[in-house]
Amino acid sequence: MITITSLTKRYGRLAAVDDVSFTASPGRVTGFLGPNGAGKSTTLRILAGLATATSGSATVLGHRYADLPNPGLEIGVLLDASAQHGGRTGRETLVLAQRTMGLPAARVDESLELVGLTRAESRRRVRDYSLGMRQRLGIATALLGDPRVLVLDEPANGLDPAGIRWMRDLLRGFADDGGTVLLSSHLLAEVEMIADDIVMIGSGRVVAQGPTTDLLAGARTLVRADDVVALGAALAGAGHHVTPSGDAVLTDAGPGTAGRLAFGAGLAVTELRTADGAGLEDMFLELTAATAREAVGSAPIPTGASA
């Protein structure tokens, strides 16, 4: 359980995080999205007690992070996989964490195995690791204390396709066991697949939050036809919203309605499906562009039921 309440962080005149509130609940994966510089990492750094908030609060399991007696046993944090001493071996990095938390030495091998680092790899210096290997080592460190809460900043960064699949299964399993997962990511399709809840921020402010299914309820349909202009006209004529997308159109009509309208207009549909992925991507671009244009003011913000 993570609770962020009216969190604000200023760097001089810049409000990197501006009155952000949300909750990441047990048993659920919460995706934390936003463009570059939106304030995701800053929020997570404050949550992990590595930076102080200008105002507001961030708590883990009802406590300030700094008040947890042995935080590694409650919450696993991976903020930057590159932030490891390059001169230590991967294994030594884990041994230090294991000793700090007072865990049995066997945990080191268990978690190396869990993240798929071989014994030989674990004896190499972290300096010589690839980005994906560092990411795996970082995840091993975060999971070492068998925590109930996970906070990961762009964990899929640098992972190979098998690694991304593995990560998705891992996080899913973690949440299904009652754990809380908060992860930031730029891989929207990935987030859409795994996140139960989404918190989206732009320029430090929350622009949308709620269960993924609610947020994407208005997910559009993608329709492709040989004559895309006529297709657009037919859909628009029936009062539907139409956005061109390459040689296809996106519409808010359901696939059934869209297909019938195309049929009625005598158009051969070459592709017809719900625009998954694109739905989140469009929403992301739309919502975050709005915050960039209107720094102040109250644009209509879709807010789902808070979790």
Add this chain to the structure above:
Amino acid sequence: MTTVAATATLRAVVVPRRTAPVPFRRLVGVELRKMFDTRSSFWLLASIGIVALAAVPMVIAFQPTGDITYAMFVNTIGYPWSLMIPMVGLLSVTGEWSQRGGLTTFAFVPRRGRVIGAKAACAAGVVLAAMALCFALSAAGNVAAAAVAGIDPVWDVSAAEHLFLTLFQAIGMAAAFTLAVVLRSSPAALVGYFVFALVVPTLSSMLAGAQEWYGDVAPWVDLTHGQLSLFAGTMTGEQWAQLGTTAVLWLVVPLVLGMRRLLRVEIR
């Protein structure tokens, strides 16, 4: 699942487990290990050892056989060590920032003061261990040299002087540690330490020679002045007062200010 069990599971998930705080002794153990488990620390340790092992035959080779004393060994090992040993403590602090390990260290132990305290305890331990080793190696070298020359070994360092030499090294370590806490950057702190150990004493004595007024105040403002009088082996009451004053000025005050900043600074 019964309601009671369900509630228990939920509680397990939303409130912290009853964990004991990380004990300070464990932190000291971890920090000590961190001082010696990287590649750079391996080379630092290796060169410290090489210097010491080279010093013993050098004294035997370059001194006239009859003149060799215990103090020669102690000084030949102790002086280069006074430049090298403090780097162990210095890098242990700055490495958290320069190598960015602090992101993990301070996530596991958010009370940063305890981490720095553990590092300070290790640094003190390193000085004591190094001096014990220095005296042991010197004694062995002295006995060996005397045996070769067929004379009785000359023991010319008093018990008090042993303490002075240890304090001399401890001040070097404290200065390096303070610079590390204040600057939090390996290159900056290393340069700072070499300026302190090599440039300041020379500049200070030059200035004292050229400007009479500075010659009078130097012992009260120059920490290396007091440090060197320890090395000389005699300490008057006034010299202790001078050493205390400069230590407060250059060690205690910067350390307190540096720590206040360190406890707040954003780890990134």
